[in-house]
Amino acid sequence: MKRFILRRLVAMPFLVLGIVTAAFLISHATQGDPLISVLGDRQMDNPEVVAAAKARWGLDRPLPEQYLVYVRNLLTGDLGISIRTKQPVTRDLLVRLPATLELVIAAMIVGSGIGIALGVLAARFRDRPFDHFSRLFALIGSSLPVFWSGLILLFIFSVKVHWIPGPGRLDARTTPPDFVTGFYTVDSLIAGDFGKFLDALHHLALPALVLGWAVMGIISRMVRASMLDVLSQDYILAARARGAREARVLFHHALRNALIPTLTIIGFSFAYLITGAVLTETIFSWPGVGSYAVNAARNLDYPAIMGVTIVGGLAFLITNLITDIAYALADPRIDMK
């Protein structure tokens, strides 16, 4: 196991370099001029102003030189300055990543928790009304575009029945807690401000549900299929013959084995949501990495595009590794060599 992890860790920097090179080439090959977001349309016709801006952002240098400078800075942990926000990209990401992680973790808790429960019960009550209901629920969650379900649920729960606050991570009139982890729920607890904690939690509920619903469907269907497979095994029959209670059979004997393929889905969903939560972040005015990525792409903000790509790539690599390890822990028969 140790050798496997070490091998993966050693390969990681090379994979990151590949991602960096591909992202650099693709973003710079795109037709477009990032200086429009710095100077505005009018000044783009002023050669003196454009030349000054190019020099400031290093865009006057040959592309290979720009690449080498970027990689050299990257080795020292410097991701550059965002052309759009004018802040160091590292700082931008450090501020936004906790917002996205808080949302994605909450969404994964909702999606996995409810998805697994639905999957287990759907398998147990196969072809009965609950199974049909869970299938429909999963189908709706997976099919509805997040921008639509988000707006509709906001309208119902925020505007009409006032159960949920509006968009944002906190009430707009509330000052955010001091930055410790960047998770407002955690930071407000650290600050001892329980009111702010409840406000943060309350704001988190709906976007987490909307985002979690999208992955809930896949997880519940995957668990159902695996559970049906496992429930037909002899050892389940044996457990029942020994008089084990049904809940124990389902959750202790069957679910543990049925969860193994689901772990992969959960792992990939997590990595996907870190960079893919953009629509939810937009609808709920959630200042996370997803919306940062979209703004970076739209404005051709090269340093930000590169930064997000590296973070996204790392997220996939790390979650992949964790998933493989979890896989091995869940099923000792899997050989990690």
Added chain:
Amino acid sequence: MRTDYRPNRRRAMLVAATMLTALGLGGGHAASAAEKPLVIARDFDFNSLDPARAWCDSCQIYLTNTYQTLVRLAADNHTLLPGLAQKWESNADQTQFTFHLDPQAVFSDGSPIEAKDVKWSWQRLHNIKGGPSFMMDGVKSIETPDAHTVVVNMDNPNSEFLGILTASYTGVVNSDVAMAHGANDHADADKTDTAEAWFLAHSAGSGPYVLADYKPDDEVRFKANPHYTATKVGISEVVMKNTKDAVAQAQMLENGSADVAMQIDPDTAKSLPADKVTTEIVPSFNFVYVALSPGAKANKVKLTKQVREAFADALDYKGIIQFTVGGAGKPQPAPIPNGFPGTANLPVPHQDLAKARELLKAAGHPDGFSIDALFPNMNVYGVDLSLLMQKVQQDVARVGIKVNLQPVEFSVWRSHISGDGIPLTAVFYAPDYYGSGQYVQYFAMSEGTAWWKRAGGKVDPSITNPAEGKLLQKALASPESAKDGVYHQIALDMINDKIIMPLVSPSLVLAYGKSITGVRYSACCNLPIDEISRK
């Protein structure tokens, strides 16, 4: 009547229990009703908070409320009022302007505002070579004979200079404070000034508010400037909250989590409940236009004057306004906003299909022709440019002109327009200050203007109209009373060019909570927050 979102524990418990098994807690926390901060929901387009580098609509709001200009624009959007300058005078040929500063005016740190700060701010604005640096173009020298007098000498007459000074980018910066954090006004400031990062966390002006906190893509927090005395500030704390979507902005207004929004489209505004939200639809000075570029490489036919006229005559101007903004907009005859100098009584364009067909026939295209249209894929001031271009496509198809639509990102559009040119495009313009000269400098077909280059003036000199440039010089040398007539003639010439065809000046929806008063749209500054208060 309930207008605010007021969470309570029972509701929260119910929501959390049903929605978040693992997060089985709920509740809420809201600021106290008394002295509630004002929340403005807005789709952020900030690119800086440095007055010499910022260039965007949100920037105008930020700068207006943290920095003061020498001259202000009155609520009627054309009268000039004293700002930091108590009075001013200009010489007869509009080449020298003398400003007398208010000796009582102080920055937010309590230090006096002096002529040296004005000189330093404007020199820096020019030398940084940022988005707004053109505002100081033509300034030959700035003299400060005493601490409260500023004399500006221009290279050429510029009767618009006072109007330019209402633009928030010309706001006066506390030079001592800014220099202590890396700013300078030297000729090489574009390379040596390192203060932009500092300006992202601090303001150094004398406006009604100071910057309390800025989180890019999230929020800007303002606190009242204790040393500001020019007007009575109604609300002591203001939050601008980034809210991308117009529907989300409307929802925030409806549930009380925002107080003001000014980017809601007219259709969405109709859904706002009148008992909770006040909506005003006011004319704006923004406009969306289509442009033909006879010099673009991709042209399949020569876009002669006759062809361009035919294209303009084929457009259903009324229908376009109805189709794009549901009628909440005005036609605009010339590429100078309605209400600006010279625009009174201009001929309003209308569709004339028979004339368009005749012109095409005379131009040798009785069956029409094909043209590529590349345009930014964006929704701007409530106008979806893709929707607009679909309508244009339908209109001109009636006379046989086939338009191939190619929506692209704005940055991509920009490199095309300054590269090989674009045969047909759609784009927008918003004012930076009250004055028609900026539009002539940008849209006229006199040599060297932005649109003369884009339309291919070098490739097709037939589009050049030197008279417009000469008339502009005359307008800039004219006293206030004589400017209108000259700009009117320029506007007629620009209409006649048939290069720029304004299609709609979309109305602006000002939406705000019932307890709010004092919200208005400003041509130079977007939203003067200090005028807003609670009833």
